Amino acid sequence: ALISFVLPSGYFGPLSSRVRGLFVQHTRTGNPLVDSVAEHQPASQQAYYQYLNVICNIAPIGFLMVLFKITDQSAFLLLYAMVTYFFSAKMVRLIILTGPIAAILGGLFIGSMFDWSVAQLITGASTSPPPPADEVSKKAPGSSKKSKKNSASTTPDFVPSELSDLYGTFSSKYSSVEGQFFRKIGALIFGFALFTYGKGFGDYCDKMAVALSNPSIMFKAQLRSGQTIIIDDYREAYWWLRDNTPSDSRIMAWWDYGYQITGIANRTTIADGNTWNHEHIALLGRTLTAPEKEGHRAARHLADYILIWAGGGGDDLAKR
Template sequence: ALFYFHDASSFLLVYAATAYFFSHKMVRLVLLTAPIASILGGLALGRAFGWWIRSIVEFRPSIGQIWQNMWQFGAKDDKNFNNNKSDGKKKSNGKKDVSKQNGGKKEATASSGSKVFNTTKIIIGKLLRVGLGLYVAQTYVKPRGEEFHKTSREKAEQMSHPTILFKGTLQSGEEVTVDDYRDAYWWLRDNTPEDARIMAWWDYGYQITAIANRTTIADGNTWNHEHIALLGRALTSPEKEGHRIARHLADYMLVWAGGGGDDLAKSPHLARIANSVYRHMCPNDPTCRRFGFTQQGQPSEAMAASLLYRLHSHGKPGVEADKNRFREVYRSKYGKVRIYKILSVSKQSKEWVADPANRICDAPGSWYCKGQYPPALQKVLAEKKDFTQLEDFNAKKDADSDYQKKYFENLK
């Protein structure tokens, strides 16, 4: 289809170029390349298979060619029929020239040898093509096809299973069902006021909203990078500073603990997001290398002082959350989730945020009304620098270029 420029082929080319361009701008948009990649891959395989078939049977497997061959075959039959009739008339009118017949026999004998040779060569060539095609299919196509099918099935099964409920094995070897996350959300639903606000990393926002039926500070639909950065700042700042922010936004804090991909494992990423807007978090270090684990597996000084580390590791030797600011109210059966009540919550900020008069609606009486941060956080918000995302097509190329340059240099 791509070798003949028409509406269909031009659409494929434009689609491929557009998907390629935007997938380079935003990683998520790589999904746009899936359909065109499948189409172009199918065209390539179809061309290869068609060439293989034509090289063997000397026939183009297409409906148009079949129809054309049928008409040509019918026309040849008519021509042969007419020739036979004229030959019959010639035979009845006179005798054949004997000398011409003898000459024709000699020419036929000479050409028959070359025809046999050519036929043998063609047969051998076709057999070699068949063998080559079968070898490629057996050696490369079949194993990769089976591997692709197996991987697709495994991914489908993994994605179809609930991620908050899984099997685990205790140190004693006993296999158990770990239901910590759902139990924690149910605890929030049954033991907190209906207007309670839960601060947690945005990954769990939808689960808190759907299962616990409580308001969460952020979820997977929070497109405001600066808001996510404020959440990251509260979690990765020193405990005292983190509490000053949290008390104006939430009533409870939920932390994933227990190892694996818990909040502490994610915390360096949280610090980088916070620093992308609040540059004092990691001065002159866009990737926040000072926030993480040392080579000995111990938390760095910045991590050990952070609010997230205090809540995550509360109760371990040498680690205690400030009891005047946070009180642990729930710990799941296997320690995967810990919930803390935030003490000294600002009632003034909570009432101000809940007041409909302080919401910004896109039109009078509209259902779409954005909330605002309470006035008590304005000093914190004044320290932010709006982040220019790489996916922002309208941003100038030189906007915040030094930060972006250092960020990618540090990733090397």
């Protein structure tokens, strides 16, 4: 009732194309500007591994651990995980939303395994071996039924009744002397894996932090000789426009550079990230991709200067 009353008031507009893209296929949002952006494509397994690394393989285990122990806190984690995974799978740029919950779920698994490993290596967590067979045979005839009843009562609630006998067998093997030995071996293997993968994960995080923190208009590159250089062609172009063009000049460029042209060059741009006119974007794309003479016939009526990225390395054509 509240929604039906508020919507006709005019204070709330229709859902934007970016929001619609979260619920429909990315090629059907109705806005070519949104559909052309690479960051609006569905996420792939490679993208998850690129930004989450080994955590994307560990987090599902933590999700299962939380799933088998429902509380108010774990219910929030489950809901958070499902919502962020749904939206990140729809749009690759939203993988950033999965970072916190992936770290939490991965930390739950690693922390639980670390506590278990410490218990095996330091405290031992040893139990007495099972009694000899002859001693068991001396028990009263009804003792077997009683023992089965007691073992069933110690079975956790999440174990189905059909698997209670199997759980009891596993529990006895787990608590035996041989089981204690293999638990120590498993704890050592986990410690070695934690050290190896943990160090690699830390190094990968440092590299990603450096890569993602670099400004988008200046970046490092390496020549074939191995020399490191700084590419600042974008900044130089914007400063040239600022210093060598009239203040009322109109600059044509693909919409990616619209905000940078306005903010750094202080010039009017034909399109930017807030351009909603579909035909406007279509005309801009057609002008920039048309043959030179045909593109010039359209561009001379729209702009005074055209900003073109040349020399390789650009991905503007891939976005259209």
